[in-house]
Amino acid sequence: MNKRHVSLILGALLSVPFTSISFANDDKISAWADAVTETEDRGTSVLIIPMSGQTLTDIRGEVYADLQEDIKTLNPDLIVIEIDCKDAKDIFYQQMGWFNPKEIGRFEGETKNLPAVAKVFRVNLKDIEQVAFVKDSMGSITPLTLSWEKIYMTPDARLTGTLALAARYSNISDENVRGKMRTAWTLLASILGGYGKRDPDLMLALVDPEKFLSGTWNGRNVEWFNHLDADFYVDNSNEMVPGFSATQAEELGISEATVDSLNDVLLLNDIREYHIVGEEITEELNDYVSDWRSNLKKAQTLWGDYEQQRGWAAGEERVRWLVKNKNTIKSLIGICKKYPAVRIRMRFDPKLQQLENILEEIERELRKPSTPTRGGGGPSMGGGGGGMK
Amino acid sequence: MNYTKTLFIVALTLFTSLLFAEPVTLTLTDGTVWQGETGNPISLVVKKGRKKTTVEGTLTRNAGQFIVVTTTSRDQVIFLSDIESVSTETNSSTKAPEEIESTNDRAQTEPTPKIKPKAKPEAGKLTKGVFLLPLDGGVGEIIRSTEIRELAEHADQYGPGQILILDINSPGGSVLTGVQMRDLLYDIRKRHRVIAWVDRATSGGAFLSFCCDEIYFRRSSNFGSITMWSGNFQGAAEPEMNAWITQLEGVLAKSSRTPLFAAPMVVFAAQLSYDIDEKTGEITYFDTTEGEFVLSDGQSVEVLSITSEQAEHCGLSDGTADTLEELATLLNLDQWEEVDEEGRKLASTWKVTLEKAGVEIPELYGEFGGNVEARTNGERIMKQIKAGKALLSWAKKLGESAMNFGLDDGFLGGPDRIAAIKRQIKELEQQR
Numbered sequence: 058m059n060k061r062h063v064s065l066i067l068g069a070l071l072s073v074p075f076t077s078i079s080f081a082n083d084d085k086i087s088a089w090a091d092a093v094t095e096t097e098d099r100g101t102s103v104l105i106i107p108m109s110g111q112t113l114t115d116i117r118g119e120v121y122a123d124l125q126e127d128i129k130t131l132n133p134d135l136i137v138i139e140i141d142c143k144d145a146k147d148i149f150y151q152q153m154g155w156f157n158p159k160e161i162g163r164f165e166g167e168t169k170n171l172p173a174v175a176k177v178f179r180v181n182l183k184d185i186e187q188v189a190f191v192k193d194s195m196g197s198i199t200p201l202t203l204s205w206e207k208i209y210m211t212p213d214a215r216l217t218g219t220l221a222l223a224a225r226y227s228n229i230s231d232e233n234v235r236g237k238m239r240t241a242w243t244l245l246a247s248i249l250g251g252y253g254k255r256d257p258d259l260m261l262a263l264v265d266p267e268k269f270l271s272g273t274w275n276g277r278n279v280e281w282f283n284h285l286d287a288d289f290y291v292d293n294s295n296e297m298v299p300g301f302s303a304t305q306a307e308e309l310g311i312s313e314a315t316v317d318s319l320n321d322v323l324l325l326n327d328i329r330e331y332h333i334v335g336e337e338i339t340e341e342l343n344d345y346v347s348d349w350r351s352n353l354k355k356a357q358t359l360w361g362d363y364e365q366q367r368g369w370a371a372g373e374e375r376v377r378w379l380v381k382n383k384n385t386i387k388s389l390i391g392i393c394k395k396y397p398a399v400r401i402r403m404r405f406d407p408k409l410q411q412l413e414n415i416l417e418e419i420e421r422e423l424r425k426p427s428t429p430t431r432g433g434g435g436p437s438m439g440g441g442g443g444g445m446k
Numbered sequence: 447m448n449y450t451k452t453l454f455i456v457a458l459t460l461f462t463s464l465l466f467a468e469p470v471t472l473t474l475t476d477g478t479v480w481q482g483e484t485g486n487p488i489s490l491v492v493k494k495g496r497k498k499t500t501v502e503g504t505l506t507r508n509a510g511q512f513i514v515v516t517t518t519s520r521d522q523v524i525f526l527s528d529i530e531s532v533s534t535e536t537n538s539s540t541k542a543p544e545e546i547e548s549t550n551d552r553a554q555t556e557p558t559p560k561i562k563p564k565a566k567p568e569a570g571k572l573t574k575g576v577f578l579l580p581l582d583g584g585v586g587e588i589i590r591s592t593e594i595r596e597l598a599e600h601a602d603q604y605g606p607g608q609i610l611i612l613d614i615n616s617p618g619g620s621v622l623t624g625v626q627m628r629d630l631l632y633d634i635r636k637r638h639r640v641i642a643w644v645d646r647a648t649s650g651g652a653f654l655s656f657c658c659d660e661i662y663f664r665r666s667s668n669f670g671s672i673t674m675w676s677g678n679f680q681g682a683a684e685p686e687m688n689a690w691i692t693q694l695e696g697v698l699a700k701s702s703r704t705p706l707f708a709a710p711m712v713v714f715a716a717q718l719s720y721d722i723d724e725k726t727g728e729i730t731y732f733d734t735t736e737g738e739f740v741l742s743d744g745q746s747v748e749v750l751s752i753t754s755e756q757a758e759h760c761g762l763s764d765g766t767a768d769t770l771e772e773l774a775t776l777l778n779l780d781q782w783e784e785v786d787e788e789g790r791k792l793a794s795t796w797k798v799t800l801e802k803a804g805v806e807i808p809e810l811y812g813e814f815g816g817n818v819e820a821r822t823n824g825e826r827i828m829k830q831i832k833a834g835k836a837l838l839s840w841a842k843k844l845g846e847s848a849m850n851f852g853l854d855d856g857f858l859g860g861p862d863r864i865a866a867i868k869r870q871i872k873e874l875e876q877q878r
Contacts, residue, residue: 081748149689149692149693152685152686152689153623155625155858157859159859233751361865361869362872363868365876369876
C-alpha cells in the first residue's frame with residue numbers, strides 16, 4: 058500500500074459515512090429553505106459581496122477598501138461574502154491540465170493584498186455580522202476564506218490549500234534564508250486564519266507542503282496537528298497541501314454546513330425574511346472585474362501596437378510612428394496605473410519603470426533630428442538635415 | 447380567533463381552487479382515461495415497485511408527466527406511470543378504446559412523422575413535447591455544445607419537462623468537448639428529460655450518451671470503447687487514464703447506472719460480469735468474472751463495446767427502438783409527436799456551415815498568406831486583407847468550433863491566433 062492508497066482510503070473513510078449524514082441534512086435544508094422569503098424592505102438587510110476569480114487581480118484589497126465607508130453607512134444586518142475562486146473548473150479539468158495558468162490565484166510579491174481584504178471585513182467592518190458562502194475556494198484564496206468564522210459550502214465546492222506561497226521560497230538554496238522566507242510567507246495563513254479563529258496547524262498545512270496534518274476529535278470539534286500522531290490524518294505528504302470537499306469540511310468542523318443556496322445560508326442563521334441592500338456596491342465590485350479585464354485586453358493590444366509600430370518607425374514615417382508609440386505607451390501606463398491587476402498580468406514591474414524607460418527612449422529619439430531620405434525613402438544618409446513632421 | 451382564521455383560509459383556498467379550476471385528462475399506462483379538473487377530490491392507487499399505496503387528496507396541479515395531489519399533510523408529486531387507478535366522486539374514469547386505437551393506428555401508419563409546430567404554451571400552462579436533435583459525427587469536430595444549448599433554450603419556451611432526444615451517431619472525438627457537454631447536459635437535465643437514442647456510439651459518443659437521463663439503442667447499435675488516447679494512437683498516461691475512469695464512474699452514477707461499466711470500457715484488463723435475479727429481475731454487477739454473464743473477462747485485448755441485445759440484457763440501455771414510433775412507446779408517449787423541427791434545423795444548418803467552412807477556410811488561409819492573383823502589389827495586399835477579415839468573420843460564425851480551423855482566441859492560455867490575424871492585417875494595412 059503506497060501513500061496514495063493511504064490517503065485514498067482515508068478519504069473514503071472520511072467521506073463515505075459523512076456523505077450519508079450530509080445528504081440527509083441537505084434534504085432537510087432544501088425543504089426548509091422555501092420558508093425563507095425575499096422581500097422589498099422587510100426582515101434582515103443582507104449585503105452580497107462577490108469575491109470571485111483570481112487573487113491579486115480580481116480580488117484586491119484596495120477595491121474593497123474603497124467601498125468600506127459606503128458599507129459602513131449602509132450598515133446592513135448581515136454581509137454575505139460569496140466566494141467563487143477556482144483554478145480549474147473541477148477536479149477532472151485540473152487533472153487533465155485544462156485550465157489557463159494565467160488565471161491561477163496569485164500572491165506574487167504582494168504579501169499585503171489578502172490581509173488588506175481581511176482587514177476591511179474582519180477589522181474595519183467587524184461590527185457587522187458576516188458569513189462566507191463558498192461556491193469554490195481553490196488555492197490562494199483559501200487562507201482568506203478561512204478568515205471568516207462561519208463558512209457555508211455548496212455541495213460541489215472545494216476548499217483546497219495552495220502551493221503558491223511555497224513557490225516563493227522553495228528554490229532558495231541557503232537553508233537559513235529559505236527557512237526565514239518559509240516562516241515569513243507561510244505566516245500569512247496563520248494571520249488570516251486568526252481572524253476566523255482557525256487552528257494555526259490547519260492553516261499552516263494548507264500553505265506549507267512540508268507540513269503534515271492530522272486531527273483528533275474533541276467533542277464536536279477537531280484539534281489539528283502538524284504531525285501524524287493524532288486520531289486520523291488528512292495529509293501525510295511532505296510535498297502536497299491538503300484539500301477538502303464540502304462534505305469533509307462540514308464533518309471536520311471547518312464549514313458550518315453544506316448548502317444549496319443563499320436561502321439555505323440565511324435559514325441556518327435564523328433568518329426567515331430578508332431584503333437585499335447595497336446592490337450598487339455589489340454592482341460596483343462586479344464592474345471592477347469586467348473593467349480591469351476589458352482594460353487588460355486593451356493593454357495587450359496597445360503593447361502589440363507598440364511592438365509593431367516600432368518596426369515602422371523608419372524613413373519618412375519615423376516621426377509619425379515614434380509619436381504614435383509615445384502615445385501608445387502613455388495610454389498603457391495610464392491603464393496600468395489605474396488597474397494594478399493589468400500591470401500584474403502584463404508582467405510589468407510595480408513602478409512601471411520598464412514603460413517609463415521606453416517612454417524616455419522614444420522622447421530621446423524624437424529629439425534627434427529626422428534622417429533625410431533620398432528618392433522616396435531610400436537608405437539613411439545619416440547626420441542632420443530634414444525637419445520634424 | 448384561530449378558528450375564524452382557519453375557516454377563512456379554507457374558504458379562500460376553496461374559492462381560489464374553484465376560480466382557477468382547469469380541466470384535466472389523465473391517461474394511465476393501461477389506457478384508462480380519467481377526466482376531471484383541478485380542485486377535484488380524488489383517490490389514487492399508486493404502485494411503486496411491488497408496493498401499492500392509496501393516496502387521497504385534492505388534485506391541485508397537472509404537469510403532464512406528473513400530478514400534484516394535496517393531502518392533509520403535504521403536497522405529493524405522483525407520476526402518471528406510477529398510478530394504477532384513479533377515482534373521484536365525479537369520476538368519469540372510463541376506458542376510451544377508440545381514442546387509444548386511433549392513437550396506435552397513427553403510430554403504425556406514419557413511419558415518418560409530419561411535424562406540425564405546436565404553439566408555445568400560455569403562461570401558467572405546462573405542455574410536454576418531443577424535440578429531436580440529430581448528432582452525427584465526431585465529438586468536438588461536428589457534435590458540439592452550441593446546438594444542444596440552443597435546442598434546450600428553444601424547449602425552455604415550452605416550459606420545463608420537455609423531452610430532448612439526442613439522436614447520436616458518433617465514433618468519438620475530443621474528450622474536452624465531451625466533458626464540456628457533460629456540464630451542459632447536467633444543467634439541461636435539471637429542467638428537461640434528456641434522452642440518448644444511439645446508433646453508433648463509440649468513445650465520445652458513448653460518453654455523451656452516459657450524460658443523458660436515459661439511453662435507447664437501435665438494433666444495429668454499437669456502444670462503448672471509451673479509451674482516452676492522444677496523437678499517434680498513444681493511450682493517455684496512467685494517472686490521466688485513472689482520472690478518466692473516475693470521471694466516467696461519476697457520470698454513470700449521476701444517471702443511476704452502475705459505475706462498474708466505466709473501467710472495462712476504458713482499459714481491457716478490467717473485468718465485468720453480472721447476475722440477474724430470476725424472481726425480481728434485479729441485476730447485480732461484479733468487477734470480477736464471478737457473475738453468470740461475463741461482459742469483460744480482462745483477458746481480451748479489446749475494451750468493452752456492446753450491442754443492443756447485450757445492453758438491454760445487462761441493464762445498460764433502457765430499451766431498443768429502430769423507429770420513432772417504437773421509441774415513443776418506450777418513452778411512454780401516446781404517439782410520436784415532435785413539437786417542431788428546431789433540432790433538425792439546427793443540425794442541418796450547422797452541417798452546411800461546417801461543409802462551407804471546410805472548403806472556404808483553407809482557401810482563405812492561402813489568400814491571406816499571399817497566394818492571390820493580382821496585377822499590382824496594392825491589389826495583392828487588398829486581397830490579403832480581405833481574406834484576413836473573412837477569416838475573422840468565420841471565427842465568429844464558428845464559435846466554439848473555430849479552434850478546429852486554427853482560429854483560437856487564446857483558449858486555456860494557448861496562442862491567440864485571432865489576435866495574430868488582426869496584427870497581420872494591421873501590418874498589411876501599413877504596407878498598403
